[in-house]
Every structure is written in structure tokens, then in C-alpha cells.
Amino acid sequence: MEKTFLVEIGTEELPAKSLKFLAISFLKSFEVQLKNTNLIYDKILWYASSRRLALKIFGIKKNRNKIKSNKNILKIKSKNGKNLILNKIQSPINNIYKKREYTKKILFNILDKVIHNLPISNQMRWGENQEKFIRPVHTLTMLLDTKIVHGKLFNITSKRIIYGNRFIGNKKIVINSAKEYPSILQDKGKVIADYETRKKLIKEKANNLVLNFNGNIKFSNNLLEEITAIVEWPVALIAKFKKKFLKIPEEILIYIIQNIQKCFLIYTKENQITHYFVLITNIKSSNPKKIITKTEMVVNSKLKDVEFFLQEDCKKKLEEYQAQLQTIIFEKKLGTLLDKTNRLKKLSKWIAKKIKANPERAIRAAILSKCDLTTKMIFEFPGIEGIIGMYYAKKNKEPEDISIAIKEHYRPKFLNDKLPSNKIGDALSISDKIDTLVGLIGIKKIPSGTKDPFALRRAANGILQIIIKNNYDINLINLIKKSKKLYKTKLINTNTIENCITFIFNRLYSIYQTKGCKTSHIQAVLNKSETNLINFHLKVKAISYFCSLKISEKIITNSKRILKILEKSDEKLNQNIDSKLLKKTEEIHLKNHLDASQNKLNKYLSRKDYKSFLIELDSFEKYIVNFFKKIMIMEKNKSIRINRLTLLKKVYNLFCKIANLSLL
Amino acid sequence: MKKTNVNTFQGMILKLQHYWADQNCTIMQPLDIEVGAGTSHPITYLQAIGPEPISIAYVQPSRRPTDGRYAKNPHRLQHYYQFQVMLKPAPKNIQDLYLNSLKILNIDLKNEDIRFLEDNWENPTLGASGVGWEIWLNGIEITQFTYFQQIGGLNCNPISGEITYGLERIAMHIQNVNNIYDLVWNNNKITKLTYGDIFKQNEIEKSHYNFKYANTNFLFKMFEEYIKEIEYLLTLKIPLPIPAYEYILKATHTFNLLEARKAISITERKRYILHIRTIAKKIAKTYYDFRKKLGFPNLLKTK
Numbered sequence: 001m002e003k004t005f006l007v008e009i010g011t012e013e014l015p016a017k018s019l020k021f022l023a024i025s026f027l028k029s030f031e032v033q034l035k036n037t038n039l040i041y042d043k044i045l046w047y048a049s050s051r052r053l054a055l056k057i058f059g060i061k062k063n064r065n066k067i068k069s070n071k072n073i074l075k076i077k078s079k080n081g082k083n084l085i086l087n088k089i090q091s092p093i094n095n096i097y098k099k100r101e102y103t104k105k106i107l108f109n110i111l112d113k114v115i116h117n118l119p120i121s122n123q124m125r126w127g128e129n130q131e132k133f134i135r136p137v138h139t140l141t142m143l144l145d146t147k148i149v150h151g152k153l154f155n156i157t158s159k160r161i162i163y164g165n166r167f168i169g170n171k172k173i174v175i176n177s178a179k180e181y182p183s184i185l186q187d188k189g190k191v192i193a194d195y196e197t198r199k200k201l202i203k204e205k206a207n208n209l210v211l212n213f214n215g216n217i218k219f220s221n222n223l224l225e226e227i228t229a230i231v232e233w234p235v236a237l238i239a240k241f242k243k244k245f246l247k248i249p250e251e252i253l254i255y256i257i258q259n260i261q262k263c264f265l266i267y268t269k270e271n272q273i274t275h276y277f278v279l280i281t282n283i284k285s286s287n288p289k290k291i292i293t294k295t296e297m298v299v300n301s302k303l304k305d306v307e308f309f310l311q312e313d314c315k316k317k318l319e320e321y322q323a324q325l326q327t328i329i330f331e332k333k334l335g336t337l338l339d340k341t342n343r344l345k346k347l348s349k350w351i352a353k354k355i356k357a358n359p360e361r362a363i364r365a366a367i368l369s370k371c372d373l374t375t376k377m378i379f380e381f382p383g384i385e386g387i388i389g390m391y392y393a394k395k396n397k398e399p400e401d402i403s404i405a406i407k408e409h410y411r412p413k414f415l416n417d418k419l420p421s422n423k424i425g426d427a428l429s430i431s432d433k434i435d436t437l438v439g440l441i442g443i444k445k446i447p448s449g450t451k452d453p454f455a456l457r458r459a460a461n462g463i464l465q466i467i468i469k470n471n472y473d474i475n476l477i478n479l480i481k482k483s484k485k486l487y488k489t490k491l492i493n494t495n496t497i498e499n500c501i502t503f504i505f506n507r508l509y510s511i512y513q514t515k516g517c518k519t520s521h522i523q524a525v526l527n528k529s530e531t532n533l534i535n536f537h538l539k540v541k542a543i544s545y546f547c548s549l550k551i552s553e554k555i556i557t558n559s560k561r562i563l564k565i566l567e568k569s570d571e572k573l574n575q576n577i578d579s580k581l582l583k584k585t586e587e588i589h590l591k592n593h594l595d596a597s598q599n600k601l602n603k604y605l606s607r608k609d610y611k612s613f614l615i616e617l618d619s620f621e622k623y624i625v626n627f628f629k630k631i632m633i634m635e636k637n638k639s640i641r642i643n644r645l646t647l648l649k650k651v652y653n654l655f656c657k658i659a660n661l662s663l664l
Numbered sequence: 665m666k667k668t669n670v671n672t673f674q675g676m677i678l679k680l681q682h683y684w685a686d687q688n689c690t691i692m693q694p695l696d697i698e699v700g701a702g703t704s705h706p707i708t709y710l711q712a713i714g715p716e717p718i719s720i721a722y723v724q725p726s727r728r729p730t731d732g733r734y735a736k737n738p739h740r741l742q743h744y745y746q747f748q749v750m751l752k753p754a755p756k757n758i759q760d761l762y763l764n765s766l767k768i769l770n771i772d773l774k775n776e777d778i779r780f781l782e783d784n785w786e787n788p789t790l791g792a793s794g795v796g797w798e799i800w801l802n803g804i805e806i807t808q809f810t811y812f813q814q815i816g817g818l819n820c821n822p823i824s825g826e827i828t829y830g831l832e833r834i835a836m837h838i839q840n841v842n843n844i845y846d847l848v849w850n851n852n853k854i855t856k857l858t859y860g861d862i863f864k865q866n867e868i869e870k871s872h873y874n875f876k877y878a879n880t881n882f883l884f885k886m887f888e889e890y891i892k893e894i895e896y897l898l899t900l901k902i903p904l905p906i907p908a909y910e911y912i913l914k915a916t917h918t919f920n921l922l923e924a925r926k927a928i929s930i931t932e933r934k935r936y937i938l939h940i941r942t943i944a945k946k947i948a949k950t951y952y953d954f955r956k957k958l959g960f961p962n963l964l965k966t967k
Contacts, residue, residue, distance in 0.1 A: 012759060128821075168774055290802070294837065305740075
């Protein structure tokens with residue numbers, strides 16, 4: 001008999017920005033745990049809203065053929081309290097338990113385990129509870145078809161009662177069967193529990209409103225997801241701010257209306273910003289005008305503040321704010337933002353020369369890059385640094401590329417973010433990021449696990465992405481050294497440079513993995529300590545291509561075989577092969593081919609034609625085959641043996657010039 | 665007594681006090697020292713530590729010198745009123761209690777837009793942190809709702825629920841005015857007093873004082889003296905955490921004034937905050953130890 005299982009955990013309002021992640025983690029953890037049982041199912045659906053997380057599993061039944069491994073022994077308490085252990089031998093389960101109870105208990109045990117191990121940090125305690133969760137829990141509902149699954153979580157007993165919308169609809173709803181979810185919530189509780197349905201609905205409602213307006217909304221996915229997570233019963237309304245505020249720069253308007261007020265700006269069909277916006281409310285009000293009027297009041301007052309601050313700030317030129325930078329600490333041991341600016345001036349100049357950008361402009365951009373941090377606008381609205389700097393720079397008639405660089409030097413802020421759009425921005429971005437990275441690693445603040453408060457991983461990713469995308473010829477080690485030097489005596493970590501190199505190069509994994517490269521390929525190239533990113537990029541590409549060719553199989557196998565032999569012997573080998581000691585034909589031929597191919601291979605290397613280099617290694621195939629067939633490597637005579645091993649070593653080193661082939 | 669009129673500032677406060685008294689809170693009076701928020705009141709800060717239960721509500725005048733706007737901004741004040749509620753342990757239905765308090769203020773929950781937005785509160789000076797929400801009414805934040813997790817660096821047990829109402833904002837909603845100074849404080853047979861009548865001059869003079877005329881040498885000296893006094897009080901044979909705590913509050917306010925005068929480079933700002941926080945933690949610990957020695961007497965007070 002196939003059954004449907006429902007679990008809903010009713011909570012207080014869950015953090016909007018992580019709701020989706022939370023719900024999917026819940027789903028995935030549950031799936032993983034189910035695999036360890038002999039229950040099978042057709043599908044699992046997840047539901048999430050601000051006040052609930054739910055899972056619905058369809059088509060559950062016991063798989064009689066699935067034998068569990070010893071690792072997955074479940075201890076279950078029977079009704080009379082005795083412990084029963086299920087093991088993989090066909091235990092007479094049917095005689096001990098009715099099927100349903102068994103399934104119920106397994107599902108509850110899984111839930112218990114999963115809920116207490118969700119990958120969420122910053123969980124809280126409430127009341128007199130010692131257990132932690134993301135927000136206080138109020139209801140627990142577990143149903144297997146129409147039967148309650150008994151259990152307690154956070155001292156809450158599983159019941160048929162679920163809570164509807166806080167303000168409208170039925171507050172408490174009795175649910176009789178798992179299949180009633182989530183429609184019962186929608187019909188009786190005025191809650192749309194399905195996340196994606198709700199998200200789509202919000203977009204639709206907003207678009208419908210805007211249709212009448214002949215306008216257009218540029219939906220930011222982040223905002224859409226956030227609003228989806230906040231409201232349970234979305235209703236869209238249109239409001240407006242005073243037209244005069246349209247003279248405030250667009251980026252700032254976007255920040256205030258979208259990031260702070262959480263509304264969607266309406267644009268004309270020609271993508272011009274208008275003074276209208278859409279707000280999504282959590283209720284179907286009989287007096288929407290009131291909500292609109294109040295919201296408009298708030299928005300207008302915020303924009304009035306913005307106007308005031310912009311005016312105040314612009315009484316001084318952007319560069320005049322530099323002096324105040326010495327009042328802002330960058331990091332206690334590393335000095336102020338003025339100190340940082342001074343380092344950025346030198347770094348940007350150095351990088352600009354390498355990437356053929358105008359060094360004077362790079363210096364100017366560095367000088368202005370942090371000035372906006374001391375303005376009133378940023379004090380009031382800390383999320384728009386860079387944007388404000390750009391706007392003020394433009395007002396002061398600074399060159400366009402410098403102004404844009406001020407805004408863009410924070411990019412990329414995350415893995416798929418845009419990169420700076422001009423070279424000045426690139427130089428400044430790399431400078432800022434490497435300065436922060438070297439500084440913090442230099443005072444031993446290396447990120448660990450989930451703790452990365454200065455976002456060093458992002459910084460390293462950013463540096464790499466900019467260099468790789470633009471093919472810049474910047475030697476990372478020199479960059480690190482230059483940055484370290486500028487800190488003079490402030491860095492106490494004696495291994496700063498090594499730690500930085502390791503840290504940055506480890507980021508290459510994630511970058512190349514997102515490009516679809518295999519870990520083994522990345523590892524093989526990294527193993528050869530390539531510090532030039534352009535070369536690294538070419539090598540990884542070459543290896544990936546190489547591995548797709550048939551000839552690579554044999555070459556890789558040979559490399560591994562040779563390595564094994566070399567590792568087995570712990571004798572000291574020579575620097576050079578002694579031709580006089582080569583007696584047999586096969587070893588002579590191998591040596592000769594080794595010598596003969598040097599020229600060609602070196603040419604490929606110097607031209608960075610790594611693909612051709614690797615393909616050329618195929619020419620060794622027949623010589624190696626013969627060598628292994630006919631040559632007794634572990635010859636009794638020591639000098640001959642050593643010589644043969646030396647020959648093999650030279651071949652191996654040659655093969656691994658680009659990447660450690662034995663890692664493939 | 666006549667029915668309380670929610671449409672005055674005075675009436676609104678009375679309504680809230682009555683409501684929370686009905687919820688078995690003890691209605692306290694405000695602290696007579698300058699503070700930035702109701703949380704600083706020792707009845708909240710010190711009582712949140714340790715296991716002794718408490719349920720209180722009070723109005724707290726709050727000062728934020730840098731928010732002065734010379735009475736020109738209709739939404740911002742350097743001195744305003746919070747209504748502070750603390751329930752320890754936080755009851756299961758604390759959210760409902762809060763929402764009902766909005767109802768009694770004639771806020772129509774079925775037709776106005778209320779949202780709970782994640783906001784994890786932190787007061788680094790006092791080493792306090794909590795988890796909770798900003799509560800928005802039609803797009804504007806009117807309340808901060810927090811479950812304290814740590815006070816003075818010590819884990820809270822049981823957890824307190826703190827509800828901090830922004831009284832002026834709520835009043836502006838109820839009275840439907842767009843300018844704080846137009847809020848009606850009291851309206852009776854004899855007089856009608858607005859917020860501006862009472863506070864406008866205060867805002868103007870204070871803004872001038874906070875931003876331009878405060879004597880920074882005098883403030884620095886006071887700050888140093890307060891810190892000295894605290895250290896003296898904490899190192900006595902029988903330490904005195906309660907007067908020491910009061911001096912922390914005075915020191916913090918002095919520091920806020922210096923900030924408004926831009927006399928503290930933010931270089932030093934972090935140093936000062938760290939210093940105050942270290943002391944606040946010491947006070948919290950001393951107070952906790954003192955209550956522990958007494959055997960946490962208030963545990964027995966709950967009927």
C-alpha cells in the first residue's frame with residue numbers, strides 16, 4: 001500500500017533571506033536519510049513560507065528487496081518500551097510490527113535527526129528550552145495518509161492542527177489527511193504554502209498591475225525571493241513618490257526603493273525610471289489606500305533625507321573627504337582607511353603598468369576610492385558605498401573611467417558577479433582585494449570553515465577572475481610580495497607569502513569547477529606549482545583536451561607505472577644518464593628518443609603550446625613498451641640499475657612538465 | 665475615569681501601560697539617567713542575566729545625540745520615547761500578546777500591512793545580542809522584537825523576550841500626521857498640547873549643543889573620571905556593580921556626545937567601545953555572582 005507522508009513544522013517568522021536554502025536543506029537531508037532505510041517513494045515536495053516548513057512524500061512503501069547494510073541498524077522502541085534492533089537478516093518484522101507503525105517510526109526518527117542537524121548557523125533558544133532552532137516552533141504536524149504520526153520535537157507534540165494566516169482566514173485549521181496539504185491552507189487559511197507558486201504569483205500580480213500602466217518591472221531575483229519569503233498571502237499595490245525626487249541618481253533610488261523599502265520600481269517601456277513602484281503586502285485589505293498612503297509617506301521622507309544628505313555631502317569635493325579616512329579603522333593592527341588608501345595608490349600604479357592602463361588615473365582612482373565612506377550618505381545608508389563615490393566623483397568632473405572604477409572596484413562581490421568594466425577598475429579592484437588578503441593573512445586571520453568576516457575567499461576569487469578573464473600578465477607571487485612590502489612591519493605572520501599563495505590557489509578549484517573542469521585536472525596542474533595564471537589556464541585547458549583523446553590513456557598509465565617503480569626504490573639516483581652504462585637496445589633507444597624529442601618539446605613549451613606538447617608524448621609509447629618488455633630494471637648491478645632508474649626518472653619528469661599526469 | 669483616548673500621545677502610553685499591566689507585567693518608571701535605548705535600564709539589562717524571572721513594562725526616554733536635526737526634519741529626533749516590555753521567560757504566545765497590543769491601539773490588523781523582518785539585534789557596548797525582528801506597519805518600522813541570547817557576554821537562561829515600541833512612529837500612524845511636531849500630546853477641556861509645543865525648542869537647542877557647542881575637554885575629562893570610578897567600585901572588597909553600571913551608562917552617553925561633536929576619531933571609537941564592553945561584561949558577571957550568592961531569591965517569588 002502506497003502512502004503519503006506530510007510533515008509541517010509551524011514556526012515564528014523565519015529569516016527571509018535564507019528561507020529557500022533552509023527548506024531545500026531540510027528536503028535534501030531528509031532524502032539522504034531515507035536512502036539509508038528500506039522505504040522507497042515516488043517523490044518529495046517541499047513547502048516553505050515565513051511561518052512554516054513542510055515536506056510531502058508521495059508513494060511511500062517498504063522495499064522488500066532492499067537489504068540494509070550493517071551500518072544502518074535502527075533501534076526502535078516498541079510500544080511496550082523494549083528496544084528492538086532491526087538487522088539485515090530477514091527479521092520477522094511483520095510479526096513484530098504492523099507495517100504502518102514501522103514506517104511512522106522511521107519517518108519520525110529521520111525528522112528528529114534532520115531537524116537537529118540543519119546546516120544553519122546562529123540558531124536560537126527560546127523560553128526555557130535548551131534546544132536550538134532557527135526561530136521558535138509552535139506546531140508540529142506529521143500525517144501518514146490520515147493517521148497521525150506520533151512524536152515530539154522541541155517539546156511540541158505532533159497534532160492535526162496547523163496555523164493559517166496570522167491576520168486573515170482561519171487561525172487554526174484541522175487537517176485530516178496528508179493529501180489536503182497545501183490546498184487546505186490556501187482555501188481555509190489564506191496561506192500559499194508552495195514557495196515557487198507564491199513567487200510566480202507575486203510576479204504575475206505585479207506585472208498585471210503594471211500592464212495597465214504601460215510600464216515594466218526589472219525583477220531583481222534577490223528581492224523577489226525575499227518578498228516571497230516574507231508574505232504568505234501576497235497582494236500587489238501601486239504607489240508613488242514625489243516626482244521631484246527623480247533627480248536623485250537612479251542607483252540611489254533603486255537602493256532606497258528596492259533594497260530598503262522592498263518594493264519594485266516601475267520603468268517605462270523604454271527603461272526610464274518612473275516615480276511609481278509596486279509594493280507587495282501580506283494582506284488583502286479593504287482599505288488599500290491607507291497602506292499606499294502610509295508607504296508613500298515613508299518613502300518620501302526617506303528620499304527627503306537622501307536629498308538633504310546629498311546636498312550636505314556635496315558642499316565638499318570628494319577628495320576633501322580623504323583626511324577623514326584616518327578616523328576609520330580598517331583593522332586594528334593594520335591601520336586606518338587612509339593607510340590603506342596610501343597602499344592602494346602604490347599597488348594600483350604597479351598593476352596599471354602591468355596591464356597597460358594609465359598609472360596616473362589608477363592612482364587618482366585609488367585616492368578617491370574610499371572617500372565616500374566618510375560621507376553622510378554612507379553613514380545613513382551603508383549599503384551603497386562605491387555608488388555614492390561614483391556619483392560624487394562625476395559631480396566633481398573627475399574623468400569617467402575613474403568615477404566608474406570607484407563604483408566598480410568592489411566587483412566581483414560574489415562568484416557570478418560582473419567584473420569591473422574598465423582597466424582602472426580592474427587595477428583598483430585587484431589592489432584593494434590583495435591588500436586586504438595579504439594584510440589579514442599577515443596578521444594570522446586566515447578564514448576557517450564558515451568564519452570569513454572579511455570575505456577573503458571572495459577577495460581571492462575576485463582577483464583570480466579578473467586576471468583570468470582579461471588574460472593579464474600579472475605574476476601572483478610578485479603581487480603578493482609587493483603588497484606585503486607595503487605593510488612594512490605590521491605583519492607578524494612569518495609565512496605570509498606562502499599562506500597567501502596557498503590560499504589564493506585553492507580558490508582556483510572552485511573557479512575552474514564552475515567552468516566544468518574536473519578536480520583531477522585542476523589538481524594535476526596545481527601540483528606543478530604553476531604560479532602564472534595565464535599559463536595555469538592554458539595548461540588546464542590542454543589537460544582537459546588531452547584527456548579527451550584516446551592516446552592519453554596509455555600515456556597516463558605509463559606515467560603511473562613509472563612513478564610506482566620510482567617510488568618503490570629508495571636509492572639515490574643520478575643527475576644524469578651515463579650512456580656508457582646503457583647496454584641493451586631498448587634502453588638505448590629510449591634514451592635516444594628522449595634526447596631527440598627535447599628540441600621539439602621545448603619549442604612547444606616556450607610557445608605555451610601545451611596541447612601539442614602532450615600529444616607529442618605519444619611518440620614515446622613504443623619505446624616505453626619495449627623498455628618494459630625487455631629491460632630488467634631491478635638489475636643486480638647497482639650502477640646499471642641506478643642508471644636505468646635515472647632514465648625512467650628523466651622520462652617521468654619530462655612527461656610531468658605541464659601537469660602531474662599520475663594524478664589523472 | 666474617562667475612557668483613554670488613543671489619539672493622543674499621552675493616551676497611547678496609558679493604553680499600553682494598562683494593557684501590559686493586564687498581562688501581569690509590573691509597570692516600572694523610566695530610568696533617570698541618559699540612555700540610548702530602553703534596554704539599558706538596569707531592570708532590563710541586569711535582570712536579563714541569570715535565572716530569576718521578571719515581567720515589566722515602562723516608558724523610556726532615549727537620547728541619540730547624532731540624530732539631532734535642529735527640528736527641521738519631521739521624522740527625526742535626538743530625544744524620543746520608547747515603550748519597553750520585557751518578559752522573562754518569554755511566554756509562548758508573546759507574538760500574539762504584541763499583536764493584540766496593536767489592536768487595542770486601534771491598529772486594524774485585518775486591513776493594515778504588518779510584516780516581521782529578520783533583524784538580529786546587537787549592542788556591542790553592552791556585550792548583548794539577540795535574535796528577532798523589526799516589525800513594519802505599512803512600510804515603516806514601529807517595533808523591535810528580540811529574544812535575548814546573550815547579555816554582558818553571558819548566555820541567557822531563561823530567554824527574555826523584549827519588545828521595544830517606537831512610540832512617536834506609532835502615534836504618527838494612529839493620529840495620521842506626517843510631522844512629529846504635529847503629534848497631539850494631550851487634548852482636554854483646558855488645553856491641546858502638541859509634541860512641538862513641548863519639545864521643539866529642546867530639539868533646536870540640543871542640536872546646537874550636541875553638534876557645535878558641547879565642551880569636548882569637559883566631556884573627555886568626565887569620561888575618564890567615570891571610567892576611573894567604575895574600576896574603583898568594581899575592585900572594592902565588596903564590589904558595587906549597581907552604581908558601577910550607572911556610571912557605564914553615564915560614560916556611554918558622554919561618549920555619544922563626543923561622537924556627535926566629531927571629537928572621537930573612529931579609530932578611537934572602536935577602542936572606547938571595546939573598553940566599555942569589557943567593563944559592562946565585568947559588571948554583568950559581578951551582578952550575576954552576587955545574585956547567585958544570594959541564591960537567586962526572585963526564583964521563589966513567582967506564585
